[in-house]
Amino acid sequence: MVLAVIVLGVIQSVILLQFDWFGGEASTAAKPIDTLMDVTIVLSSFIFAIVCVALGYALIKWRAKPGDEGDGLPIHGNTRLEIIWTIIPVIIVLGLAGYSWAVLNDVEKTDADAMHVNVYAQQFAWTFGYPEEGNKWSEGELHVPVDRQVIFDLQAQDVIHSFWVPEWRIKKDAVPGLSTDVVVTPDKIGRYQLICTELCGIGHTTMRATVVVESEADYQAWIKKQSQEVPEDLLLTKDQFYETQKQNEEKSGGIEGSGVIEE
Amino acid sequence: MAVAIRQPGWYRGAIGTIIGAAFGFGLVVALRAISGLDVFQTEQTGYPHVIVPLITAPFGFLIGFGAFDYWFRWAAGKPTVPEDHSGHGATKWQDYFKFNTDHKVIGTQYVVTTLFFFLIGGLLALLMRAELAQPGSQIVAANTFNGLFSTHAVVMIFLFIIPVFAGLANYVLPLMIGAPDMAFPRLNALSFWLLPIAGIIFLSSFLAPGGSFDAGWTGYAPLSTGAPLGQSFFNIGVQFAGASSIATALNFLVTIITMRAPGMNLWRMPLLVWANLSTSLLVVGATPFIAGAQFMVFFDRILGMNFFNFLQGGDVISYQHIFWFYSHPAVYIMMLPGFGIISEIISTHARKPVFGYRLMALALIGIVVLSYSVWAHHMFVAGMFSWLRVPIMITTMLIAVPTGIKVFSWLGTLFYGKIHTYSTAMLFSLAFIVTFTIGGISGVMLGMIPIDIHVSDTYFVVAHIHFVLFGGSVFTIFAGIYHWFPKMTGRMYDERLGRVHFWGTVIGTWGTFIPMHWVGMDGMPRRVADYASQYGDWNLVISIFAFILGAVQLVFLYNMIVSWRFGPKAGNNPWRANSIEWQVTSPPPVFNFDEIPRVVGGPYEYGTPGARHAIMGGEELEVPEPKPTTVTAPS
Known part of the structure; x- marks a missing residue:
């Protein structure tokens, strides 16, 4: 039985590790997270193998013969076995939790010289502000240089949205009335998709934006071309923005005017 | 007139x-x-x-x-009309449409009503799968789609899974503990009738201007506070469904604590009773939180109260904290009664005592306690305090331990048994162990913050929740319905059709929900009416299996209806089980017992010659109380 568990566990692990489950990797966070996933897959394969082999073994070995009306052995339990299958899972999950914690600290570490980008989410569009480049802005297309840490400061103007670039392995909700941020170091040049993953209304499905990771030189060339001034609404600090919203609401008299309602 | x-x-x-x-x-x-x-x-x-x-x-x-x-x-202060019990029991089908206070009638009412809502929820799901079979928009518009998955979830959770367990337990539990009825029969009947009301309110939201509620079953503010009228139908419907759950849970608690037959101490209670005791503790403690959360949204919408209005100092995140403080324990409300059912069935059909009975009971209580401390794992990316994440991750992963204990103990029960697999109930129980293990493993993955950050709000979560709620809860519901069908109707269902239903359901479940893990990890978000064309092939596969899964439920329905009417007589105890409900006739007499049984031993004393769980009224009471012998397993 032990042999069967090991064989099945190994076979499962090998098969499952062949696949690139999380898709392309394009940030420094991807590698440690994917390794964590691989470790979890191997451990899970063995646990699943134990359950399957034990079940299969029991079914083959102790299936009642037709017409056998007898009972099984009156075994009520085995304290040693019960302690073992309590303690070992505790050790496994605490180990995985510790490992996850280490990975979390690793991927969320911020550099002092990280670049800041503002992300404005609204139904159903993304807008990006580049405060370090003289308040340049872009709509529906996010550009960042490769190999430089970026901190995205997220703002939502109406309902909750969520900022997810699958290849970066990061996700964070943009919450109205709250400051959230998320840190990432893109390490692969390319075009990716930014997906809103928090249900935000009718247009949720199509609330996407393009993400362009490019060399520092390309980035500088691109940002120079962005000559527009940031629209007044976006330039406001969060407090100012909500203050304006509030005044509008009071003028229109009620939650209807807050812009929260889509109809 | x-x-x-x-x-x-x-x-x-x-x-x-x-x-x-x-x-x-x-x-x-x-x-x-x-x-x-x-x-x-x-x-x-x-x-x-x-x-x-x-x-x-x-x-x-x-x-x-x-x-x-x-x-x-x-x-x-008027003279009450004494109950003459003429309305007790059901002799014709019209009796099921009355305000009936018989726990057996109420149990049947619950199961049939909730299965009706199961079909409705399933049809909503199939509409979604039809839309998602191909990329692009073919069948429903985006706002209708949002309404579909919201009502699908609400109908399945509040009108099927939670109440169907209450229904099964309503029928079986008083019999199991040797009680003539539930503690509060009139409250019991009221609890049932609140349920169709909630169902009608939820479903009539489709008629509201602006369509049905479409902010998801989670109804996150401020999307829900600003949504059209349909959302108020959700806010109000939840109050009726929640009141029904709370009243039933109180009823179970009082019944279990005060109405057990003489001799049935805590360690002689069948595990189904333990499971419903634990579930009721969760329902009573947690359900008021969702009632509160929905009232707050309702007041924000109707009275301009600004609980979650960020422009007036409201806090958007606090909605999620209150909501999940109910809705995570709710996952265990939907699972613990199933654990109880599986313990009964596996022990009976393996002809062996439940392995580690006391640890099984304690694991249930452990889950109850821990489940109050894990709610925020739904919010790892929500922007809550970041320090809260790691403690919640640790409690979340620890809750896998009592769940694992249960899985290992069921396996231990099978060892050295005499396993009978002729019953569809046993097949579903065995399949449950495997599918639920997958749901548990993906749950541990979701508990790990770095993995959760990537896969939260993707199809991976959809896969996980369906492996837990369909591969878990619904399998146990099927097992429970097949197991107690002979007791409830007095007739036997068709095992051949049962096996068709079983294999169809297993294949349908795996085919539908396994690929969802893959597309989710690869980058497909959930709650979308359309998706990138690269996921087209897998979505087609998912939809095909979903339709198989849906179609095979018709076999189940046919089997149940036809067997109820024409099935062969089942006899009192077709499974040769020990617990008390099998010692009375099928269906049981109107008042359950002529004389309250006397409990003299544990509920699972299979294999011990002469061991008895209960001595029924009218039997000779000379049977000595046997000492349960513990035999060590030959190594």
Whole structure:
């Protein structure tokens, strides 16, 4: 039985590790997270193998013969076995939790010289502000240089949205009335998709934006071309923005005017 | 006719509904007139003319239907009408459409009603899968789609999984503990009748201007506070479904604590009773939180109260904390009764005592305690305090331990047994162990913050929740229905059709929900009506299996209906089980027992010669209490 568990566990692990489950990797966070996933897959394969082999073994070995009306052995339990299958899972999950914690600290570490980008989410569009480049802005297309840490400061103007670039392995909700941020170091040049993953209304499905990771030189060339001034609404600090919203609401008299309602 | 109107029943119920609705409508009109507002709004905002009658009409129905007659008389100091028990039990099908206080009738009412809602929820799911079979938009528009998955989840959770367990336990539990009925039969009947009301409110939201509620079953603020009228139907419907759960849970608690037969101490209770004890503790503690959360959204919408209005100092994240403080324990409310069912069935069909019975009971209590401390794992990317994440991750992963204990103990029960697999109930129980293990493993993955950050709000979560709730809860529900069908109807179902249903369900479940893990990890978000074309092939596969899964449920339905009517007589104890409900006739007599049984041993004493769980009334009481012998396994 032990042999069967090991064989099945190994076979499962090998098969499952062949696949690139999380898709392309394009940030420094991807590698440690994917390794964590691989470790979890191997451990899970063995646990699943134990359950399957034990079940299969029991079914083959102790299936009642037709017409056998007898009972099984009156075994009520085995304290040693019960302690073992309590303690070992505790050790496994605490180990995985510790490992996850280490990975979390690793991927969320911020550099002092990280670049800041503002992300404005609204139904159903993304807008990006580049405060370090003289308040340049872009709509529906996010550009960042490769190999430089970026901190995205997220703002939502109406309902909750969520900022997810699958290849970066990061996700964070943009919450109205709250400051959230998320840190990432893109390490692969390319075009990716930014997906809103928090249900935000009718247009949720199509609330996407393009993400362009490019060399520092390309980035500088691109940002120079962005000559527009940031629209007044976006330039406001969060407090100012909500203050304006509030005044509008009071003028229109009620939650209807807050812009929260889509109809 | 005049008599019919004065008697509690459907005529008086219909009149009560009309009076209730008229009262609510009149109240709005009168109050608006007094306040100097337009009697009818020209610019619709909160729709008070719809909302208030929506609350008052159900009460009118319940009063008319007779749910409060006894209590009103008592409260008014009038002589109460003593129960003559003429309405007890059900002799013809019309009896199931009455305000009946017999726990067995209520149990059947629950199971049939919830299976009806299971079909409705399933049809909503199939509509979604039809839309998602191909990339692009073919069948429903995006806003309708949002309404579909929201109502699908709400119907399945509040009108199927939670109440069907209450229904099964309603039927079986009093019999199992040797009680003549539940502790509060009238409250029990009221709990049931709140349920169809909640169902009608949820489903009628499709008729509301702006469509049904479409902010997900989670109804996150501020999307829900700003949504069209349908959202208020959700807010109100949840109150009725929640009141039903809470009342039933209180009923179970009092019944289990005070009405066990003599001799049934805590360690002689069948594990199904333990499971319902734990579930009821969760329901009573947690359900008020969702009621509160939905009231707060409702007040924000209707009365401008600004609990979650960020422009007026409201806190958007606090909605999620209150919501998940109910809704994570709710996952265990939907799972623990199933654990109880599986323990009964596996022990009976393996002809062996449940392995580690006491640890199994303690694991249930452990899950109850831990489940109150894990709610925020739904919010790892929500922008809550970041320090809260790691403690919640640790409790989340620890809750896998008691769950693992249960899986290993079921396996231990099979070892050295005599396993019979002729029963569809046993097949579902065995399949449950495997599918639920997958759901548990993906749950541990979701508990690990770095993995959760990537896969939260993707199809991976959809896969996980369906492996837990379909591969877990619904499998146990099927197992439970097949197991107690002979007891409830007195007839046997067709095992061949049962096996068709079983294999179809297993293949359908795996085919539908396994690929969802893959597309989710690869980058497909959930709650979307359309997706990138690279996921087209897998989505087609998922949809095909979903339709297989849906179609095979018709076999189940046919089997149940036809066997109920024409099945061969089942006999009292077709599974040769030990627990008390199998020692009475099938279906049981109206008052369960002529004489309360006396419990003399544990519920699972298979294999110990002469061991008894209970001595039934009328039997010779000379059987000595046997000492349970523990045999060590040959190594």
